[in-house]
Amino acid sequence: MKRQPLRLAILEATRILEDAGVESPRNDAELLAAHVLGVERGRLPMVPLVDPPVIDAIGQLAAQRAKRVPLQHLTGWAALGGITVGVGPGVFVPRPETELLLEWGLELLRGREYPVVVDLCAGSGALALAVANARPDAVVYAVDNDPHALAWARHNADARAEAGDTPIRLYSGDVGDSSIFTELDGLVDLVLCNPPYVPPGGELPPEVIDHDPPQAVFAAEGGLAVFRHAVGTAARLLKPGGGLAIEHDDTHGSAAPTLVSARKVLTGVEDHLDLTGRPRFVTARRAATAPSDGASRAGG
Numbered sequence: 001m002k003r004q005p006l007r008l009a010i011l012e013a014t015r016i017l018e019d020a021g022v023e024s025p026r027n028d029a030e031l032l033a034a035h036v037l038g039v040e041r042g043r044l045p046m047v048p049l050v051d052p053p054v055i056d057a058i059g060q061l062a063a064q065r066a067k068r069v070p071l072q073h074l075t076g077w078a079a080l081g082g083i084t085v086g087v088g089p090g091v092f093v094p095r096p097e098t099e100l101l102l103e104w105g106l107e108l109l110r111g112r113e114y115p116v117v118v119d120l121c122a123g124s125g126a127l128a129l130a131v132a133n134a135r136p137d138a139v140v141y142a143v144d145n146d147p148h149a150l151a152w153a154r155h156n157a158d159a160r161a162e163a164g165d166t167p168i169r170l171y172s173g174d175v176g177d178s179s180i181f182t183e184l185d186g187l188v189d190l191v192l193c194n195p196p197y198v199p200p201g202g203e204l205p206p207e208v209i210d211h212d213p214p215q216a217v218f219a220a221e222g223g224l225a226v227f228r229h230a231v232g233t234a235a236r237l238l239k240p241g242g243g244l245a246i247e248h249d250d251t252h253g254s255a256a257p258t259l260v261s262a263r264k265v266l267t268g269v270e271d272h273l274d275l276t277g278r279p280r281f282v283t284a285r286r287a288a289t290a291p292s293d294g295a296s297r298a299g300g
């Protein structure tokens with residue numbers, strides 16, 4: 001068969017994705033085409049004609065995407081900060097919502113040499129690895145309690161170390177375990193956390209419900225159980241002046257900062273919007289002097 005215009009294959013894929021209710025059909029069609037061709041998306045206009053097997057491959061991927069398989073599972077990667085990480089079945093796909101949380105954390109580290117950073121709820125390792133990429137002098141720890149997520153994180157950590165980034169320290173553990181990282185008590189400059197936070201039963205698109213691991217998405221106590229544990233752990237780990245940034249559901253714009261404020265050692269509590277303008281993450285600093293923590297009154 002003859003070579004055909006790539007443009008038409010992308011238009012056809014866009015139409016299929018639009019009909020399937022995919023949120024950004026043109027974007028996804030172009031990224032799938034770029035994936036098949038092994039080029040950056042920006043270089044697609046330089047590929048006017050393609051062979052029939054390329055058209056077939058784009059069509060097959062579009063058909064899977066139309067069944068609402070996440071784009072990132074089809075391409076095999078997701079981006080956060082300055083890096084990409086491998087993702088697929090068994091691990092949460094990093095979201096653009098988390099970019100501003102990462103930015104806040106990197107800003108906090110500005111001017112601090114050899115900072116100690118902890119990523120609670122590491123998933124693919126995206127946050128921890130993005131920090132290690134941006135700050136080669138940082139000592140970055142990351143923890144998750146899911147062996148499947150940890151396998152992805154290990155794979156990604158190895159790939160980033162091979163690319164020249166400072167290796168991160170990955171651990172298996174539960175953020176609610178009071179013995180986790182006790183060797184770092186009062187020594188940490190920055191705690192970042194994107195915990196599972198969707199209230200059980202919450203409505204979500206098929207990409208999330210059918211493909212993100214449920215333990216990465218949902219949390220008990222109306223979505224705040226892991227969040228609450230992570231805040232308690234952060235209060236213990238942070239050094240005076242150290243900072244916490246922790247993500248939350250967009251329905252927790254008031255409950256999340258209230259939970260953080262209940263820890264008396266955490267001050268300057270502020271809620272932030274994400275790139276779409278929704279309440280998304282709380283930040284706080286550990287008090288310079290140590291008042292007694294409100295831990296017991298906060299319930300954990």
Ligand SMILES: C[S@@+](CC[C@H](N)C(=O)[O-])C[C@H]1O[C@@H](n2cnc3c(N)ncnc32)[C@H](O)[C@@H]1O
Nearest residue numbers: 092094121122123144145146149174175194216
């Ligand atoms: C929303 S994902 C975040 C992944 C990654 N930080 C990101 O932003 O892409 C939450 C992660 O928390 C992990 N997790 C859930 N409960 C946990 C707990 N109690 N202790 C440690 N990790 C937990 C899940 O396995 C999942 O990988």
